[in-house]
Amino acid sequence: MNEKQLEKFKKAKDEVKNHDFNTATDILLDLYDETDDQQVVLLLGETLFMDQKYVGANRFVEDNFDVFLQQNFELLTRIYEKNHRYLQLRIIATGLQNEDKINLLEEIEQSEKEYEMKEPNSIASNAREFMHLGAFSADRQREVIKDAEMLPIKQYLAGSKISLIDPDVNPVWRMQLLNNLMRLEFDEPVDFIWIDNTKHQIIPKEVADVEQTNAFKEIQREVNETIGQQDPIKAAQLQVIIKVDMQILFPYIDQVVVEPHKWVEVIMQKMFGDVSKTTSDKDVLKWLSLIDSIMQTLVN
Template sequence: MKVKSVDRNLQLANEAFKAQKWAQAAQLYEQEYQSAPSEKINHLLVKSLFEEHQYKMAYTIMMDNLNSYLMDEQHVILMVEVLLANRQLLMSHVLTATLPRVPAQVTRLIQQAEANARQEPNFKKDYQTFYQLSALTFNQQQRAFEKGKELPLDEWVTATKVLLIDPFVKPIIRVSLLEMVQKLKLPEHFEFRWLDNKNYEIVGNQLKSLAEFEKVGILENVLREMIDDHDPVTQQLYQNELGLQVTLLYPFIDRAIPDPRAWVTRLIKGDQVQSATLPAAYSLEWWQRKLSQIMSEMTGA
């Protein structure tokens, strides 16, 4: 009997969808999605919620299975419509950058949304806040970074080129901006102020993502080998610290960590020799002390 009631529920949902009774369709698809989630039901539920102007809920459900929206043009268009309804302008560029070909309708949707954004009363203020992000506290910089994702791409890039070399932008924010540049696959040249306080020129679409660094996987394997599996809490703590270290060192992780085993040993055991003299620049100790100081400032420790 339960199977029949589920089938009936889905039939009613499909009938409501075809009749464009979006509220009814959304309610019925949501029941179906709770009991038996699938890509197909996700798509139908998101479409119904979007048409019913329940944009936040549509976004939340869509994010459950985002990759499934990149498989065909119809769902790419729906994905972008939902993103734009939630002011996720930059995310729409990030996701369409992964496509072999961007549908013309998607390009028009994004251009129109960006034109509309520039006409909003708070646009200049929001743009200025993002552009001058370095004047803010760490928590405020984090909020401004997130808010910046609602800016049109051209304005975001203009501000980001300045922020990437600004010494008063917190290192984790500079890295986060650079990771966005990588995801956007921008063919432009950028200067980036790394943790050694020197500027380096990089090209957006030549950057590797953090996940593509072989060294990161090697470091994680060494850490697992050195920390007993019977102590998962300690292992997780070191894993979190290591993850933050390699993020802060992006995009020159290989340059800072030539010897993964020595790096992990120093991470776990600290300085083997206590000395009042400062470590040599770019040495393992120098890097880890610098990272430790940055992370302490981030956590207020």
């Protein structure tokens, strides 16, 4: 920070000492527009929280997640608890060890219990919509799933299990729910309808995340070697598209993408050239056609 910014920052700290968190927040918001100094970021997170601007604090933490995760973990968890971000908190807990993990899970359980006591009707309404997810349009399903992430774990798991075998739930959202169970390290067998419209069963904890699959890693290597050096912008665009495609194939990415180089070739031709020139990769084209049709359901 320059001298003028340091003066503003000192004034904000003085207002915090005087418990005038609203004024401090206003000063820090102006300062945040000028600099991304971590001192500003961390203090602004605190003043938003102390000023009871919990929704704003939640958005701010999301924008600066790594900073708070590494430098003010306690504030991050308190903000998430106030916003009932229980799913995200439990996912964070999977990355902790021993006593830290136990302590955070106990905090989450206590927060969930308090939430159930204070807002039972809100939870019941949220859970009811989640249990009947397939009754809504694809757009509304997205909103219901987002709201469901604020449910206590018991209701979240119950709704997820039902939605995963509901053929009227959009396949994209079914895979998102399954991915969330994987991130939660849920270690019980789960039934789900995959994009082939048949029922499968897996243990989510035993499934690799998209970026950890052999196929995805090999595809990334192929993209970097093929056009990464010559055209990094195209390479970045291609990697975004491929990751979306792989997310739709979750959790059977490695089983489907058996020849990653062919997938790179076909996707590149679809994006930057004439796909009709590809005549030997009908299997890849078949899967990509299915993925395209599924993605189209989100916009119709």
